Amino acid sequence: MRASLEVGSYRQELRAAPGPAGREAERPPRGGAGRALPGAGRRAIQPQPSQATPNDAHSKPLALLLPAAGSATRMRGGDKLLEEVGGEPLLARQARAGLAAGLTVIVTLPALDHPRGATLAGLDVIRVPVPDAAEGMAASIRAGVAACPEEAEGLMILPADMPEIDAGDLATLAAGFAEDPARVLRATGEDGTPGHPVVFPRRLFAALAALKGDEGARSILKGEDVRLLALPGRHALTDLDTPEDWAAWRATRSG
Template sequence: MGIIIAAAGFAKRFREAGGNGNKLDARLNNCSVFAQTLRHACATHLAVHVVTRPENILIQELCRAQQIPFTLIESAGLGESIAEGVSATPHWNGWLIHLADMPFVPPAMFVQVADALALHELVRPRVNAQPGHPVGFAHCWYDKLSRLTGDNGARELLRAEAVHFIEIEDGDSQCDIDLPSHLDQENKHAAS
């Protein structure tokens, strides 16, 4: 079992809102957004595989430095990224799909989802009735995951199936970095 970190998006909203460069390289609490996401995933001691774009050089360098395998893809959407990551790890008995722009998910949450996959085929955290990340899939989902396309990720798969939810109280853990203002808020919060 392991964690697929999807880091192959275009960050369109971030750039349209005035952000410069790749939001995953942006500074957050003394490191980059991606570095914090990767650090939390690695702290679980689960296997980690990153899916990123060829032009995301800093992400590739960070993965190489930590000996984290990665797949390069000219991704047309999250579905394609998930399919590539799952196809690269067919020997895993389950996958925790996580978004690289969600750096606040603590290692313990990944472990909770992984542990619940021993009893359930689909697992995800939920806070205030809102489903969150990472999303856990047992190995029986390999065929469907490896054929995903488009930008909806695995959303269509989750609609028709019974998902086991882990109720959490830490809503902040589910925040993502979509806009430059999100970085400003988090960096100010860390400094105070």
């Protein structure tokens, strides 16, 4: 397996390219933390178990962004992305899941020499430093879009602090996106509650690259006819931000 690809800088200028269904899209160049926040959605897809297989997960290339440049201040000195899940740090687990699902994996980091980056050693992922990460989620999203391969038809954004998301979930979403790659696809809990990840088609890359501040992609989702796809249980809803969250989650799994 190849070593991680490090992207030391990225351009924010985008060049236009034809988008799906005759719409104009913005195609980012090669190069290169945040969370796609809630947006309205209609036409929900019924819950399905995570049965998609990695090799046939999608017919067009899809990239996965793991925003890991934030400071995780609510952990009060700890680092939620270094918490162990399944015997390895959460960030490494999520990156490995993306690779197993057949996705191009992009990980934003505070700096390439940050301890989080060390957990990715030996994994074929694109590591992107985000020097302006203090701005908020938008900085990582911009960096992730700029690092997307030119052939990517969409970008799946997965908050890296969601330990129940697995390779099967990611493959299921990739397969669902391939059915209608011009529309946003959002994961929900089994009960239909909107969650994460969210997959954005290429036609929205320019809008993602123009985001500012700590809002994430909420403003983009508001204007979209979002397709919903249910994942098992609370996979799409469980995110752990504090030591108490982690303790409670581990208690339910050990019980």
